[in-house]
Amino acid sequence: MIEIIAIGAxxxxxxxxxxxxxxxxxxxxxxxxxxxxxxxxxxxxxQCGKCGYPGCITYxxxxxxxxxxxxxxxxxxxxxxxxxxxxxxxxxxxxxVNGMEETLSLLAIIDESTCIGCTLCIQACPxxxxxxAPKQMHTVIDRECTGCELCVAPCPVNCIKxxxxxxxxxxxxxxxxIVPLTPEDQESKxxxxxxxxx
Amino acid sequence: xxxxxxxxxxIKLEGHKSLSNKNPIVQANIPQFLVLPLLQxxxxxxxxxxxxxxxxxxxxMIAHCHEHDxxxxxxxxxxxxxxxxxxxxxxxxxxxxxxxxxxxxxxxxDGQDTWFERVPLTDYMELPPSVARTYxxxxxxxxxxxxxxxxxxxxxxxxIDTLIINGAECEPYITCDDRLMREEPDKIIAGASxxxxxxxxxxxxxxxxxxxKAEAYSALLETAQQQQEQVEIIQVPTIYPMGxxxxxxxxxxxQEVERGKLPASIGIVVHNVKTARAVYRAVQQGQALISRxxxxxxxxxxxxxxxxxxxxxPMHVVIEQCGRKSGIKRLIMGGSMMGFALPNDDMPIVxxxxxxxxSRNDEIETPSLPMPxxxxxxxxxxxxxxxxxxxxxxxxxxxxxxxxxxxxxFDCIECGCCAYECPSHIPLVSYYRYAKAEIIASERDRKKAxxxxxxxxxxxxxxxxxxxxxxxxxxxxxxxxxxSKETAIKAALEKSKAKYDT
Ligand code: SF4
Ligand code: SF4
Ligand code: SF4
Ligand code: SF4
Numbered sequence: 158m159i160e161i162i163a164i165g166a167x168x169x170x171x172x173x174x175x176x177x178x179x180x181x182x183x184x185x186x187x188x189x190x191x192x193x194x195x196x197x198x199x200x201x202x203x204q205c206g207k208c209g210y211p212g213c214i215t216y217x218x219x220x221x222x223x224x225x226x227x228x229x230x231x232x233x234x235x236x237x238x239x240x241x242x243x244x245x246x247x248x249x250x251x252x253x254v255n256g257m258e259e260t261l262s263l264l265a266i267i268d269e270s271t272c273i274g275c276t277l278c279i280q281a282c283p284x285x286x287x288x289x290a291p292k293q294m295h296t297v298i299d300r301e302c303t304g305c306e307l308c309v310a311p312c313p314v315n316c317i318k319x320x321x322x323x324x325x326x327x328x329x330x331x332x333x334x335i336v337p338l339t340p341e342d343q344e345s346k347x348x349x350x351x352x353x354x355x
Numbered sequence: 356x357x358x359x360x361x362x363x364x365x366i367k368l369e370g371h372k373s374l375s376n377k378n379p380i381v382q383a384n385i386p387q388f389l390v391l392p393l394l395q396x397x398x399x400x401x402x403x404x405x406x407x408x409x410x411x412x413x414x415x416m417i418a419h420c421h422e423h424d425x426x427x428x429x430x431x432x433x434x435x436x437x438x439x440x441x442x443x444x445x446x447x448x449x450x451x452x453x454x455x456x457x458x459x460x461x462x463x464x465d466g467q468d469t470w471f472e473r474v475p476l477t478d479y480m481e482l483p484p485s486v487a488r489t490y491x492x493x494x495x496x497x498x499x500x501x502x503x504x505x506x507x508x509x510x511x512x513x514x515i516d517t518l519i520i521n522g523a524e525c526e527p528y529i530t531c532d533d534r535l536m537r538e539e540p541d542k543i544i545a546g547a548s549x550x551x552x553x554x555x556x557x558x559x560x561x562x563x564x565x566x567x568k569a570e571a572y573s574a575l576l577e578t579a580q581q582q583q584e585q586v587e588i589i590q591v592p593t594i595y596p597m598g599x600x601x602x603x604x605x606x607x608x609x610q611e612v613e614r615g616k617l618p619a620s621i622g623i624v625v626h627n628v629k630t631a632r633a634v635y636r637a638v639q640q641g642q643a644l645i646s647r648x649x650x651x652x653x654x655x656x657x658x659x660x661x662x663x664x665x666x667x668x669p670m671h672v673v674i675e676q677c678g679r680k681s682g683i684k685r686l687i688m689g690g691s692m693m694g695f696a697l698p699n700d701d702m703p704i705v706x707x708x709x710x711x712x713x714s715r716n717d718e719i720e721t722p723s724l725p726m727p728x729x730x731x732x733x734x735x736x737x738x739x740x741x742x743x744x745x746x747x748x749x750x751x752x753x754x755x756x757x758x759x760x761x762x763x764x765f766d767c768i769e770c771g772c773c774a775y776e777c778p779s780h781i782p783l784v785s786y787y788r789y790a791k792a793e794i795i796a797s798e799r800d801r802k803k804a805x806x807x808x809x810x811x812x813x814x815x816x817x818x819x820x821x822x823x824x825x826x827x828x829x830x831x832x833x834x835x836x837x838x839s840k841e842t843a844i845k846a847a848l849e850k851s852k853a854k855y856d857t
Contacts (some may be wrong), residue, residue, distance in 0.1 A: 202804035204811045213810060239754065284810040285817075303807045316499070326394070328799070329453040330792035334785035336725045 203281035205305030264305035271316035389667035398429030412471035436665035473641035494637035500627035512555030523598035526690025536571035546631030655713035734773035744773035
């Protein structure tokens with residue numbers, strides 16, 4: 158008798174939890190591929206294609222499928238690579254960016270007197286950060302430019318320049334501390350700070 | 356004698372206060388040019404409301420908050436600190452660790468020092484607290500202890516029952532609070548009562564003073580007794596960083612402010628003694644914040660002392676007035692623990708400049724060679740916030756910002772106790788500043804990236820749509836042209852048929 162009750166009780170519980178789980182999987186269904194989204198959030202969204210993919214999301218998809226290394230995004234640099242390694246539990250790797258430097262924050266500027274209004278740059282810009290119409294001078298919306306440099310090459314009159322975004326008081330960052338490692342190091346550093354200031 | 360608590364950690368420091376605390380506060384000279392940065396507080400910069408060439412009077416507002424409303428964003432106005440003419444609105448070097456330039460309003464003074472119209476609010480007690488609060492907001496007052504948070508935002512009467520006026524002044528070298536408490540105790544107490552009223556009548560009002568400032572203590576005590584004000588004047592032990600908000604609250608009330616929360620969450624507000632005086636001046640005398648007391652000290656100065664300096668006065672003018680010695684090697688704004696070095700003295704005194712330490716080479720000790728961390732735990736014992744500085748250092752050095760955050764880096768007040776105690780002489784605070792800056796910057800980048808992602812998605816969508824539209828247009832056109840071709844053929848056939856028939 159006892160056995161039957163036990164089997165019945167356990168069976169009942171199993172059914173109940175099965176139903177609960179089934180319900181939860183429908184009720185709390187996650188849309189999209191969460192791993193791709195999590196990777197995409199780490200990537201800097203310059204959409205520059207320097208990773209070899211047309212846009213960050215495609216690179217994110219390739220990483221998620223384990224088809225691609227995590228160290229190919231130059232704008233993201235070491236920070237993004239480490240974050241990806243942490244997220245995906247992969248080994249951190251030094252950046253492999255084919256001689257491309259970890260890029261600084263850049264901004265495109267169009268020399269408006271030279272621009273011939275060909276619209277080629279507009280077509281190249283992945284985030285629609287360039288304003289202009291055919292045969293009219295074009296201009297870059299600073300706030301929206303990601304600094305991807307994709308507009309530079311297509312311009313037939315070479316009027317687009319990339320400039321470094323100037324440092325301002327509110328975007329300035331405390332630098333990584335440079336500490337002397339040897340007594341000689343330290344002496345030279347101290348001597349430097351002994352230069353009369355005023 | 357009231358019961359006091361103790362905060363965790365902290366250190367005993369050489370005060371170097373007797374250098375500058377003997378002489379009374381003197382008025383600084385009016386400089387030829389005043390340089391007033393649009394951002395002198397924590398928060399959003401102000402916008403100029405004057406133009407180049409305009410004449411302004413002392414105390415006249417020259418830059419206002421966003422949309423002329425100081426309650427919307429964290430901001431507070433800037434006023435002309437002497438009368439004269441606006442000669443420029445342009446970027447100038449500002450006292451910031453970066454040494455960069457930021458937008459400033461430059462006034463050429465006329466030497467008359469004529470006041471703008473001043474409207475005191477002497478009967479504030481009869482009016483609702485919001486009237487006095489607006490007055491304080493319009494006067495451009497910020498926390499004058501050094502942090503520079505706009506004061507009116509810390510004066511909201513939401514369940515505040517204790518007001519603490521902070522006269523601890525725990526940083527070495529700085530003595531401006533000490534001198535002010537000795538010389539103008541009545542104004543501090545009057546300011547405290549105004550703040551109390553604005554807070555909706557806080558039950559307790561405490562003025563806290565470190566026990567190394569006996570004269571200031573007795574001056575305040577005497578005045579409080581004479582005026583029969585309901586304020587408690589309390590001496591607290593001299594332990595650095597007693598002047599930290601959370602430390603002072605703990606010592607006085609035994610309460611802990613939770614991580615990441617403001618003191619207001621437990622019904623307490625802390626204001627500096629100089630802020631109390633500024634509030635008094637704003638409400639009782641109708642004066643905006645146009646000057647502040649600055650300690651000018653260090654062994655590069657002939658007469659170290661405290662001065663009442665007009666905001667915007669270039670530092671070299673003040674240093675000259677106190678007697679500059681030759682061979683100056685270092686200039687620090689703020690105290691020796693939490694201050695930062697400036698590249699030169701051609702920068703203005705701003706609302707947050709509480710002190711200038713001017714040193715010659717013999718005062719700078721050669722920084723000892725940093726050694727590896729030996730995990731001794733001395734730093735953790737000294738940390739007043741109960742953090743684990745060695746872990747923070749470890750992860751900041753490895754650029755593991757997620758871990759740094761998990762170890763509560765944003766609770767670190769950069770007091771420097773840990774670095775002071777570290778036997779390996781590691782510049783710990785530099786690592787924390789670096790890590791904090793990186794995290795803040797990455798958050799900013801994140802926002803920008805989100806915008807870029809949206810725009811890229813929209814563009815992809817737009818291109819797809821355009822392609823689809825083009826395709827349908829093409830099809831339609833084709834259909835139309837097919838149709839017309841057919842009809843043309845038909846017509847031709849018919850024509851030829853007709854011809855043939857006839
Ligand atoms: S290199 Fe980086 S920023 Fe550029 S498209 Fe690839 S993932 Fe995006
Ligand atoms: S304007 Fe040029 S550099 Fe800026 S986002 Fe567009 S294509 Fe890239
Ligand atoms: S005090 Fe210095 S050596 Fe000791 S644990 Fe802290 S960081 Fe390491
Ligand atoms: S600087 Fe930060 S970590 Fe170091 S003792 Fe002060 S609060 Fe603690």
